[in-house]
Amino acid sequence: MPAYSTNMRLKFPILALILEIITIALFGIFVVYDDGKGHDAHHDPDHATNSSETSPMDLYPMFQDVHVMIFIGFGFLMTFLKKYGFSSVGINLLLAAFGLQWGLLMQGLWHMDKGKIKMDILKMINADFSTATVLISFGAVLGKTSPVQLLIMTILEITIFSINEHLVVSILGANDVGASMIIHAFGAYFGLAVARVLYRPGLRSGHENDGSVYHSDMFAMIGTVFLWMFWPSFNSAIADRGATQLTAVINTYVSLAACVLSAYAVSSLVEHRGKLDMVHIQNATLAGGVAVGTCADMQIQPFGAMLIGLVAGIISTLGFKHLSPILSSNLGIQDTCGVHNLHGMPGVLGGLAGIVAVAMGKAKGSAAMQAAALASSLGFALIGGAITGLIMKLPIWGQPPDQNCFDDSLYWEVPEEEGEHDGSLAAAENSKNKTEA
């Protein structure tokens, strides 16, 4: 069966090319350059920009920071698996490159101007954002899905995300500048729902390739550190310009710094002989960025942001240590990267912090609408993810068999590893291929 079903030769190229051609056609019909006239620059129509003389390139450095998070950050964060680095960074690139095009269309449909989507830097940032949901969900099913399945997930998840985002931001009028709810919680619970539907009993007792080696953990740290550094840009990119944007930067910067201390402390506390665990360091240090997202542009003061980061680092690390094994063994949710701990719980924490902060008057808005936004995000995620999972489960998309999970060689031409039977036939053949290529 695997000999047939995992062969990508026809199904992957045909799907990818058809999707791209349809997308180009839709761009031809709907997408034009922004002409600088009449665009409402921000998510939330209630907040006017306080800068009357913006240039169309003002947000470009912010966009590039977000771009780095999407492609280097998410891509390398997932390279921790010992034999799955090509897929992690490579399929991350594929999904994000397609997702940003699809996201631009799906988000743009709600904000058309005379039947056209007017493309500018803000729309590019939002397009990149929409792909983040997919990359989070990708983390939950990493190593257990084919590129075809993942392209299908990309289309469906971004479409559903765009509906929920429109509901939360434009209909409910809720605050979520750093997207704790609409990206992080949404992406995590969507992915967990997919993972639940795709549950593999054969992997209940683990898989020899579902782990890291020394160098793969180092590559993953490239992802972690770039995410960590640029998270202030993620949380402030679509904030109102000027002082509000500065507030979002400051809150995120100090929340992340506090989160590092608590993640390291708890990692050492729960591990044998007080040793640090790379899984915690790679992930839980980022939870402060997730959790402060909703409140990032609110007047919670730096120490408020730090408290949120401190708590996020604690619950994220404890989640990796104690909750993930339970989800896996008791609920059948096999969450490869632990996105529940990095994006799920901290995202919900961020949503709850937003409710409290609005109730305390730290920002305009309604606590009830904040709560509705959180509920909507979770609801769309769980139901959308379950439906998407069912579609992905159809046995025609080349899903890998259990024994080939977490292994690049199913979908990639993989060269030999150094030291491994040097000078063997395989090595010689590989060299030859590369030379010819």
Next chain:
Amino acid sequence: MPAYSTNMRLKFPILALILEIITIALFGIFVVYDDGKGHDAHHDPDHATNSSETSPMDLYPMFQDVHVMIFIGFGFLMTFLKKYGFSSVGINLLLAAFGLQWGLLMQGLWHMDKGKIKMDILKMINADFSTATVLISFGAVLGKTSPVQLLIMTILEITIFSINEHLVVSILGANDVGASMIIHAFGAYFGLAVARVLYRPGLRSGHENDGSVYHSDMFAMIGTVFLWMFWPSFNSAIADRGATQLTAVINTYVSLAACVLSAYAVSSLVEHRGKLDMVHIQNATLAGGVAVGTCADMQIQPFGAMLIGLVAGIISTLGFKHLSPILSSNLGIQDTCGVHNLHGMPGVLGGLAGIVAVAMGKAKGSAAMQAAALASSLGFALIGGAITGLIMKLPIWGQPPDQNCFDDSLYWEVPEEEGEHDGSLAAAENSKNKTEA
């Protein structure tokens, strides 16, 4: 013979120091800080800037993006070879660091103000650009040339590039904002001409070190992804500010996104069992950035840019698969990194697209001048590269013998690899060296 000829002990340090001292002297004579008076900010004198109140640091974030492409992007992209990572990223740093100084002088000579080259951020961007031609050509001869040969290539190629650039931009008045012709096609065909002259029959049937291992392919992806992300900055850095620059960013962003899909699709289509090939992913995903360069600031609309990217991804991948082996076996052009597929053909495609776009009225200018610019770039590249190759072929520059090609240890002190006879004398000695150092 190799015992003598590849010894860099005198020839490399003397050449490097003399070049640097001459360069400093020339800077002392010609280069001063820009005083903000009377500089014409853009390549093309026909286009006035539409922002009357620019600050001298406005372009700095763009400059830094380009800087990352030159030093991380090109440097790590070439680390895919299993035993040539030190040279790839290290010699890349050397050539680019010297090249930007030389480029600043060579380009500045055409734009002197009272006998002085007035240095500003735009000139730094153009200096970085000029090094890109050398780094592209470096890719063609990677693993088969000595640092001394490469420094000589740097001087000659940047000098010739500056002449062609002046001709294309100032005399012909052609459009090439993203430099499909004057950098990418030029650098590729220059390098291919050098590679042809330096043809090594002994490598006709390949070389055991001319290939990747798993981790070297991962390092190369760092280069790929940084190039991919920051390419919009490359193509828009010297565009007219404001809306035109935004257009260049958008066109490049969507062209690259479309290119990813077609590169992945075709890679899967042409490989055994539909598997993806890392060589294609590392390179062909970038062809969309090259090919949209000339048209980047034109009103080709997003879908037009996407079509260019789609086609570029296809021809680049097919080139790696089918054309490179022919160039190598039939024409004696051994193109280590396949720059013909990443920069050569997509660069020509970009030039042709520019001719068509100008003919269709998408930008001011003349289709004939665009065609002349493409012809000039190819002509200077092929003739300049051939002459440069002949000079590099002189047997006094320490060129590596065939058996030592693609191996850092000829020009670098190389530590043992992990797992490889741990605790051996070599390992102990290395540790000791490092400690002493």
Next chain:
Amino acid sequence: MPAYSTNMRLKFPILALILEIITIALFGIFVVYDDGKGHDAHHDPDHATNSSETSPMDLYPMFQDVHVMIFIGFGFLMTFLKKYGFSSVGINLLLAAFGLQWGLLMQGLWHMDKGKIKMDILKMINADFSTATVLISFGAVLGKTSPVQLLIMTILEITIFSINEHLVVSILGANDVGASMIIHAFGAYFGLAVARVLYRPGLRSGHENDGSVYHSDMFAMIGTVFLWMFWPSFNSAIADRGATQLTAVINTYVSLAACVLSAYAVSSLVEHRGKLDMVHIQNATLAGGVAVGTCADMQIQPFGAMLIGLVAGIISTLGFKHLSPILSSNLGIQDTCGVHNLHGMPGVLGGLAGIVAVAMGKAKGSAAMQAAALASSLGFALIGGAITGLIMKLPIWGQPPDQNCFDDSLYWEVPEEEGEHDGSLAAAENSKNKTEA
């Protein structure tokens, strides 16, 4: 003894959490968002900003460049050790995350406005700067200290740094825009003093893990190249806006470029058969950024900056080759990363260049005050470092025994390396742990 003393289980988490909670409390008392009223934007009150209409986010791209230098640059530069990559990048993250919070408080105390520290991007840049001193000193003692010792060093060093910085900048009124003296020389000699106090006779003849392997040297180059690229931001971030900032960028850009040539030339000159040594390339290429720091915003002209870079590259490389072994064997200063060669001597060179430049009228100020600033920085560093070293030497902080130095496995859960007894019990256990986690 090691069984007890290196166990971090209680001492590390308790210290980290207590420090963070105290820090949050101090933030609660002292730190608020900047409201844009009445802040003096620059270090030096004599220099007024020449831009009357700055936005609070103007410096944000500069901040992000500096941020990348601190977390990626320093973090990966130190990953050259074969078995110490987790600690290098991981403990770097820990120390910098705590240090920036502590630095913000310590530096802010000198500039309070109605009893409050008003946080803005400039203060964030300075907070990041303050951590650089710690990360430089970390390099001197890398591999030989516990996380607890290093947290203690962070608190003390940043506190002492803030005193010296206030003295140099506000009392003496000296110029040090790129911080050759107050960060680089200070951090290096502080670290060397600590290393002297912590002298380990047992490591006199080296340690088998105190060296690199091929891939660890590649990871270190990520750090080198990011530091190299963004150094112009480091040296110009707090310069007066406009033309002065441009001057600082240009001087640093050309100094670094010249430094690469001299570092490569001298490396080849002093090594066997003219080979390049990765230790030199990773470090000495950056000395030009350090040495031009004090003069970066002065009218020394590009060729003056290049001369400084040229000399810095030479003395740094020679220091690695000839001085470090003497410091180690004769003076008992075991400087793991050679910070004396990268930050110490080039920092002093920068201070001396500043004295000369001010004496020659290249900037406002007094040569005597410049000399006093250099002396103050060295004095605070040596005395502060010695005292800090004595406190770190108390046998209660879990310092590693000699045989466990330079080895992550003392403080980290370390996965097996690839190729190393694959399928062994250790590997299986590791996979299982990761799965559960």
